[in-house]
Amino acid sequence: MRAVAMLDHKLHLRDIPQPVPGPGEVLVKTLACGICGSDLHALKHTEKMIESSRRAGGAFVMDPRRDVVMGHEFCAEIVDYGPGTPKRLAPGSRVCAMPILVKPTGVVTVGYSNDEPGGYAEYMKLMEPLLLPVPQSLSTEHAALTEPMAVGLHAVKKAQLTADDVPLVIGCGPVGLAVIAALKLEGSCPIVAADFSPRRRELALALGADEVVDPAKNSPYDTWRGLAAWRDPSKAPPLPPWMPGPPLRPAVIFECVGVPGVIDAILQNAPAAARIVVVGVCMERDYIEPMMGISKELNLQFVLGYTPEEFAATLGHIARGEMKVESLITGRVGLDGVAGAFESLASPEHHAKIVVEPARK
């Protein structure tokens, strides 16, 4: 089958053997697979990512000297079942699934494995118990957004928001946009979001942000302060005498950038007692000034992935139009366009999500 493999920090068009589904597994044809920022990072910093993941007990168990077919944000079509599978869904059914295979030797991440090709190939293996049928009314490419949107839903669930909290989303790439959509779904208001790119700020509004900020012109934190007054001032908790200014609603800041320095910038600028949810994946060593966190009693919650329940719920939210994902897909390529798409995604002005359609010529 045709596939795009990563090796030596380059993407190569390959002809590789079609996978054969084992017990509990199912062979699927990849219909659409989104390109994730982590894939861009993996291509550039393969060895570093593997090494830091290894120490973290993480999911990126790969040999960088062998091919890896990436792609973990997919919608696929059932082709064939392995032995001993209940075959709940008919061949030809469209499905989404969490990108993992549970093997006797442990969990394999589909899309970050030498042995299990991900969605940048014509076929993949998935686990039958994890398959979720895609409702007929939902387009294949929107179904493929389930995985990245589930990341946003999980981050927002971990924040345990109350109606009083006022969220601030730092960074409106695909992760930030997924967080905004999930915040909208939770009923958070107002949702403040910041990004240097005008295109991304536009997308943030489309996904549900109430106010967007260009950090080159205004401080996102000042904008947040201007919008975080209590609607009902009698609800504000009493202020101790040494805390100046009017009391503000609690801040929940979502870090959706994932490059060194961003966590520290948030610590420096966050209002007192803010909760910071780290959704952006910074794979490098970073720096912080603990004094900033200490002085303001900040809380940092690191998050990763999603639960099976959140993944399934996200598919439902997209299918019912409760997460407005239409504007997210800005490009479609075949397998021969993947390398070029990786390059285009470096510029935030041109693209949000590019979808790979392996059957596309």
Added chain:
Amino acid sequence: MRAVAMLDHKLHLRDIPQPVPGPGEVLVKTLACGICGSDLHALKHTEKMIESSRRAGGAFVMDPRRDVVMGHEFCAEIVDYGPGTPKRLAPGSRVCAMPILVKPTGVVTVGYSNDEPGGYAEYMKLMEPLLLPVPQSLSTEHAALTEPMAVGLHAVKKAQLTADDVPLVIGCGPVGLAVIAALKLEGSCPIVAADFSPRRRELALALGADEVVDPAKNSPYDTWRGLAAWRDPSKAPPLPPWMPGPPLRPAVIFECVGVPGVIDAILQNAPAAARIVVVGVCMERDYIEPMMGISKELNLQFVLGYTPEEFAATLGHIARGEMKVESLITGRVGLDGVAGAFESLASPEHHAKIVVEPARK
């Protein structure tokens, strides 16, 4: 009056004017004042501490080119009242108080101010509304431990522990010991604590630790794992198939060291989903690997100080013997011994808390 002032990274014996209490203020005679690790840091890194505190909107507002009389862990005796004070307590009463003065211009931290001398002097000014009477049965030097022990109580309260949580205290200096005492009070069990110093491990046991670890010999995290099995295995939440090993009770790790690298070491070694409470005050730039936090969905709660309620509760706990502080005080000096005491405190083998008694000859 006699006082010990910090200037140019040295401590100097001075004769300075006795403070005059203003409205709402009270003049007190300092009976005993503990030396805090922050004072050691302030002496060594004055400029850096002021600069980082300024950016954090913090409490250390000082001019390093002028004298500062430090000391904020005190028990004192009421001498005289300023104008317009209700005079709730008779002169001669022993009192503890949070080390702050609320002025029309803002809050001044007693012990970190050019204008308001702290406890390393014969007299201080305090605010009448914050005065707490010391029960007659409680010794002056134990009452002086209210401030540092309140720091531990606050950290433990912020952790919102449940009976399932198993705490691990990293560092058994005065901050770690205060955390251990507060954990004991909360009924946490088992309490695991780690320190390189045999003397400090002994103190940890005296304060309430159930198991102490020498990190030079054993991993505190391995020891923690050995003690964190569910007593009633049916209470353990179901494990997802990709999580190996038996489920363990939730980890709450208290960072009580406050030097660069410790937060990252905890991120590296913490079990999944651990909550980390940062009580140690690292005033320098520090580094972390966000991937470690992300892969394990760790939570970092920075904490500072205490509430007035926690401060008052701590005095009560000490007075009623619920916090076993007897072993904490390892030295007593007069004002002429303060400089030497600062030097002695550099070695963890000799001292936990040294108390300054300004009247001591």
